[in-house]
Amino acid sequence: MKWKNKADVVIIGGGIIGTATAYNLAKFGRKDVVVLEKGTVCGGSTGRCGAGIRAQWGTEMNCRLGLACLDIFEQLDSELGMPTGLNQGGYLLVAYSEKEFENLKKGMALQNGLGIKSRAVSLPEAREICPALDASDAVGFTYHARDGHADPFLTTFAYLEAAKRLGVSYFKNTEATGITVKGNKAVGVDTTKGHIDADAVVNCAGPYAQYVAKLGGIDIPNWGERHEALITEPVDPGVCPPMLMSFSGNYYIQQRPHGSIICGVSPEGHPQDFKLRATRQFITHMSAVLKKMLPSVKDIRVVRHWSGLYDMTPDGSPIIGETDVKNFYHSTGYSGHGFMLGPIAGRILAQRLTGNKPDIDFSTLDYRRFARGELIVEPNIT
Ligand SMILES: Cc1cc2nc3c(=O)[nH]c(=O)nc-3n(C[C@H](O)[C@H](O)[C@H](O)COP(=O)(O)OP(=O)(O)OC[C@H]3O[C@@H](n4cnc5c(N)ncnc54)[C@H](O)[C@@H]3O)c2cc1C
Structure with a gap:
């Protein structure tokens, strides 16, 4: 794929979260999107997960997200034009x-x-x-x-291929090494293949998100x-x-x-x-x-x-939203449930970035909740 020096949105990370976000951005009209993946698609947590999908959660936020994911998964094969391996055995x-x-x-x-x-x-x-x-x-x-499981490889590749059909560019073996911030705004990304100017940058780097956050001068408790x-x-x-x-x-x-x-x-x-x-x-x-x-x-x-x-993250709940650096967003910290939440996480952040009202208000998942002591502790996890 031909290298791009400029994009509307640069997404760092080619797992389920990055690819679902890219697809939804393109679907909601922001087609000039680049996904950077330092290895290969599904090479991170997504390709190693159990791929369970459930709505049986103990916090209202996770119940809403889980239910929305079931709604999405049940029609995702036809939406993306490829199978996801969904199996609803409960x-x-x-x-x-x-x-x-x-x-x-x-x-x-x-x-x-x-x-x-x-x-x-x-x-x-x-x-x-x-x-x-x-x-x-x-x-x-x-x-x-209605709970069940799907195939993480099929699902992520289905998102990526559908995103590419809508114009999204994907660069594998390309590591983000710096985030350019000017006037407290993210304006570009340095990579091992060159620099890209960007109107917005989204950190979907999974367990490595703390390092990517740091590239933009932001600290998040993620490991x-x-x-x-x-x-x-x-x-x-x-x-x-x-x-x-x-x-x-x-x-x-x-x-x-x-x-x-x-x-x-x-x-x-x-x-x-x-x-x-x-x-x-x-x-x-x-x-x-x-x-x-x-x-x-x-x-x-x-x-x-x-x-x-x-x-x-300290409360096992994700971090989604804009940071103190304008136009620099996180979508990470999904603990053991990022595969299932990928479809709705990608959708709601894309809705926010395209000026649409998110299906689910995710403002409480802001990373500043940790400093405020407003943790969203999920009891239904191992
Ligand atoms: C054993 C196991 C079982 C699990 N079971 C389930 C389950 O049943 N159900 C469920 O929903 N979830 C499950 N999970 C959790 C789930 O896998 C994760 O929450 C989810 O995959 C996170 O997706 P992601 O896209 O954020 O991260 P990842 O898939 O890790 O993707 C992040 C990507 O970012 C890339 N990256 C990092 N830094 C950079 C950089 N600087 N530049 C470019 N690219 C970069 C990485 O290479 C990686 O590919 C499980 C996880 C494990 C390990």
């Missing part, structure tokens, strides 16, 4: 104490009030939803049938947290159709339509960690969880095991 949330079940039910009341049809289910019904489930030590379950996941050989479909998840049990388990099972647990103590490495402890722990939850597949073999980074 999310079955598992509680292991009365207190945890009460919290799930509290979240459910919030969700129901916002139009999300989640419900509590009994153990026999949970077994109908997830035939291989052995959760006799569970106290209760909630379920939302990487290494998480591991594995995929098994395929087994008969129907073993675990929903995403099986527990916050206290610290696991998520899902079966892809072709039969393989993808699962993960969060690292103990949630340390800040940018190193991509896969450990034996994870395999040992994850195998034990899988065996306990789905005993009929206890001899299943692992095909691949990898790690990736959650792009963390």
